[in-house]
Amino acid sequence: MKSLVIDKIGHTTFRDIPAPTPGTGEVLVDVRHVGLCGSDLSTFNGANPLVDLPRTPGHEIGGVILETGADVAEDFAPGSRVVVIPYTTCGECPACLRGRANACQFNQTLGVQRDGGLCDRIALPADRLILNDTLPVHHLALVEPLSVGFHAVSRGQVSTDDTVLVLGGGMIGVGAILGAKARGARVIVSEISARKSETLRKLGAEAVIDPTKTDLAQAVDEITEGRGADVVIEAAGVAQTFRLAVDLAPFTGRIVYIGYAKGEVAYETKFFNLKELDIRGSRNATRTDFDAVIAYLEQNGHLANLLISKVFKWEDATQAFDHWVAHRDETFKILIDFGKDA
Structure with missing residues (x-):
């Protein structure tokens, strides 16, 4: 399958990578939309100290469940739409033990410390997914940045x-x-x-x-x-x-x-x-914040549409960062559309 990689400063390219399979407790997500974040742009510009190149960016992800591994709840059924929580939690650091896992000392965010969602499919732990069949599919990728x-x-x-x-x-x-x-x-x-x-x-x-x-x-x-x-x-x-x-x-x-x-x-x-x-x-967001954003967008979807500045087809995704650099003062959110919703 294909992934988009920032392989050097100021340059992206497509690469072929092995297709993932879901392990125990994991869900295979068919990626539908990915939003580009300011941290992704910083990586592209060589200004993100947390990232080593090459890196597949993308942590603002909306998708559809394809299949599940063992020990995954029945609620995560194939065909269900999901919002991705892109952070990891160790469960043992001071932040996690205080119930503030969004600030986990050893967090690894998709697209930053580990490869992200600009790829055809991605396998993720079920507890990193939020089921949602009420938002328009192209709004799912807006939830994380707003949260x-x-x-x-x-x-x-x-x-x-x-x-x-x-x-x-x-x-x-x-x-x-x-x-x-x-x-x-x-x-x-x-x-x-x-x-x-x-x-x-x-x-x-x-x-x-x-x-x-x-x-x-x-x-x-x-x-x-x-x-x-x-x-x-x-x-x-x-x-x-x-x-x-x-x-x-x-x-x-x-x-x-x-x-x-x-x-x-x-x-x-x-x-x-x-x-x-x-x-x-303030670091990242909690599940409560994600839920609050989802509730807000369910009532105010017309505002969400104002935030989508440009949509690139998946096959044209190598043009996205250059466009953002050239139009930074007018850009809120660039979405990559994988073209699977027809």
Whole structure:
């Protein structure tokens, strides 16, 4: 069978690999759609320190069950549609023992530390699959990236009384926007791409501010009548926004970091104490977050359609990363369609 491989920086190619068979406790999934993630793009650009090349990318996967191995529950019947949870859990590290397996110390994410889903078929443990026959099949691959933003909202303990400032309007930031809106919060977004701004407003952002053209702190102050944003969610992953989150957070505010800056970040730590900030990291997502996203998309499928910027047929998938590089300021999500749904 075929897989798409990032074999060197800035280049992808198809390779033939052995077709998998499901082992004990595993399910063979016929891959239908895969979303490309920012981490995949970083791998393509040679900027992902967690990845060794060559690597098959892809951890945003929707598919259909083909067959099951031994000791798999009858619910996982052939023909059922599934969303893939792409993370592993060791069950023994401090995070797992505390019931927070999404932050497993030894996690290996599909497409990052191990080969991912850009292939015809993939065998996965049954407990890494969520059965779902209600979402449109092309929306299944949107669940994982949105769940990352929903998890950040959960980490920030966002409530209906909060104003949330999201720094970065890419796909992970979109997950935070939708997650905050689902909890009844007010949302402001900082995003430099004018082409994304209209869509971000349609998704529920009250205001979208370009910090290169407008004083962000002043704009947030005006919108919130001097209160500031109760929760600041950093979804850009650059040093400037890491520091900006601390500057913009009000006294006793909450900060959640989803991305991570590629280099060291210098802070004036006095603001941590003076403002008595709650600063939290956010990694991956929990099953609860996946379920929340699925419930949201079941009620708001029209919004999901706004997020699909470009669809490539499987046979044209080698063009996808080059397209994203050329159209980054207007791209939310690129999907690879394996053409098996007719």
